Amino acid sequence: MQTTETRKRTRRGTQRVTMTDVATAADVSASTVSLYLRRPEAVSHHLAERIARVIDEMGYVPNLVAGSLAAARSRTVGVILPSILNSFFAETYNTLQGMFQAAHYQTLLGVSEFSPEEEESLIRAFLAWSPAAMVVTGFHHTERTRAMLASCGVPVVEMWDMPGHPGEAVNISVGFSHFEVGRMQTSHLYDQGSRKVAYIGAAAHQDLRVRSRTDGYEAEVMRRGLHDPIDFTVPDAATTEVGRWLIDEILTRHSDIDGVVCSNDALALGVLFEVTRRDLKVPDDLAVVGFGDLPFSSSCPPPLTTVRPPQREIGRLSATQILAALDGVRVTPKHHNLDCELVVRGSTRPVVKGPAEKR
Numbered sequence: 001m002q003t004t005e006t007r008k009r010t011r012r013g014t015q016r017v018t019m020t021d022v023a024t025a026a027d028v029s030a031s032t033v034s035l036y037l038r039r040p041e042a043v044s045h046h047l048a049e050r051i052a053r054v055i056d057e058m059g060y061v062p063n064l065v066a067g068s069l070a071a072a073r074s075r076t077v078g079v080i081l082p083s084i085l086n087s088f089f090a091e092t093y094n095t096l097q098g099m100f101q102a103a104h105y106q107t108l109l110g111v112s113e114f115s116p117e118e119e120e121s122l123i124r125a126f127l128a129w130s131p132a133a134m135v136v137t138g139f140h141h142t143e144r145t146r147a148m149l150a151s152c153g154v155p156v157v158e159m160w161d162m163p164g165h166p167g168e169a170v171n172i173s174v175g176f177s178h179f180e181v182g183r184m185q186t187s188h189l190y191d192q193g194s195r196k197v198a199y200i201g202a203a204a205h206q207d208l209r210v211r212s213r214t215d216g217y218e219a220e221v222m223r224r225g226l227h228d229p230i231d232f233t234v235p236d237a238a239t240t241e242v243g244r245w246l247i248d249e250i251l252t253r254h255s256d257i258d259g260v261v262c263s264n265d266a267l268a269l270g271v272l273f274e275v276t277r278r279d280l281k282v283p284d285d286l287a288v289v290g291f292g293d294l295p296f297s298s299s300c301p302p303p304l305t306t307v308r309p310p311q312r313e314i315g316r317l318s319a320t321q322i323l324a325a326l327d328g329v330r331v332t333p334k335h336h337n338l339d340c341e342l343v344v345r346g347s348t349r350p351v352v353k354g355p356a357e358k359r
Contacts, residue, residue: 017060026054038075038104075105077322078126079135082114082207088292088311089137092159095315096135103323105132112137114206120145127152133322139163139173140208155325157318161209162337172325174318174336178209181307181340182216185261185289188305188342190224192349194259194287197221199231200246200271201263202238210263213291217261230254238263243270251278258286265290265297268304272347288347302346310338 019037023030028047036043036051043051054060077100081089097107108131110122120142126134127148133155141149149156149171156171163173182199189197199217204210210233218229232250236242243266250257251274262268268290275286282288282302290297293308317336325331344350 017058019060022051022054022058022060025058026051040104074130074132076108076129076131077105077133077135078108078110078123078131080110080112080119080122080126080137082112082137084109084111087294088309089160091311092315092318095312096319099316099319099323114203116140116142116145120148123148132326133157135159135318135322137161138209155322155331157322159314159318161212163335172318172321172331172334172336174314174321174338176309176338176340177216178212179216179219181291181309182213182218182261183220184216184340184342185213185291185307186217186220188344188348188351189259189261189287189289190220190226191351192283192287193352196227196230196254196257197259197261198250198254198257199229199233199261199263200243200250200267201231201233202236202242202246202267204233204263205235213263230257233263238266240266240270240273243267244274245270247271247274260286260288262288262290265292265294265304265306268306268347269296269300272300272302272304283346283348287349293343297343298345305345305348306343308341308343310340313338 019030019033023033026033028051032043032047033051036048040048077096079093079096081093083089084093093107093109100107108126108129110126112119112122119136123134123136123145131154134149134152135157136149137159138161139158157174158171159174161173161175162177186197186199197217199214201210201214204214214231214233217231221227221229230250232246234242234246243262246267247260247270250260260271262271268288271286271288272282275282275288280286288304290304290306291309293306297304297306317338321331321336
């Protein structure tokens with residue numbers, strides 16, 4: 001086998017090291033090097049150590065473009081998120097990335113900023129590089145995006161939501177019902193003693209999942225029959241300042257509300273700030289429930305009652321389904337409806353146990 005010094009002398013410094021060069025130096029076939037790069041566990045320990053040593057010494061980097069041309073697909077997985085500012089999308093992506101890396105796939109991340117048109121552009125660009133699979137967020141796509149995902153010929157997962165009707169999703173789905181989250185939030189406020197509950201939401205025109213949670217709130221209000229829905233939703237980003245502004249608007253118009261559902265925890269934090277400024281007490285004067293269980297939620301004064309989405313489980317199950325499909329395993333079931341957890345803290349009262357309410 002050639003020494004490292006001999007290899008260095010016989011190659012021009014500007015010439016890229018190829019898989020054939022690695023195979024020659026390691027005294028194995030190019031197909032063995034290729035197998036090692038794709039599935040190192042399939043190569044004997046002795047050969048794997050030799051190939052790894054040569055790759056390190058030669059500084060070899062696989063040519064993924066050439067590999068994808070030969071295999072008709074690359075070892076990348078395209079992932080489209082609506083935002084990277086939202087920590088629970090970040091948790092999902094970190095889980096996806098870790099599992100794909102362990103299986104020797106790389107993720108290609110795109111951020112749509114909640115724009116279906118930008119999502120379409122990203123998906124078109126990603127598919128041009130022949131990815132092994134695609135992961136997208138939700139079901140609100142343009143017609144062209146739907147057509148591309150239906151005809152791309154690779155596994156596709158739509159995550160962080162559930163289809164509203166059987167024909168809405170043609171791909172694998174992993175998520176939960178945002179409508180039921182809205183009902184869960186609202187039901188908890190009534191059960192802990194509130195009698196007039198309002199809803200505040202932000203980015204509702206961009207993120208249809210916020211609209212679904214609003215619909216869940218309205219459905220539960222109508223079911224209880226204590227008052228008409230009171231919901232204030234705005235196109236602004238969901239920030240603490242927007243939360244302060246929205247609850248100020250509601251309390252100015254409806255001074256008798258005693259509970260508020262927030263579309264996420266950032267808005268809920270703004271509510272807590274504004275209520276403190278008004279010298280109101282939480283939860284005695286106003287009970288507050290959020291969504292997301294963001295890092296500050298357990299430590300703000302008072303700790304925030306919220307709904308915790310299964311962000312890591314969404315990532316884990318999405319990656320598991322894709323890797324199974326890539327291994328030729330028939331994926332069943334096609335749709336995975338996960339549960340969210342209501343985390344009760346100090347911003348709402350404990351629910352008094354009693355006879356089950358007739359539903």
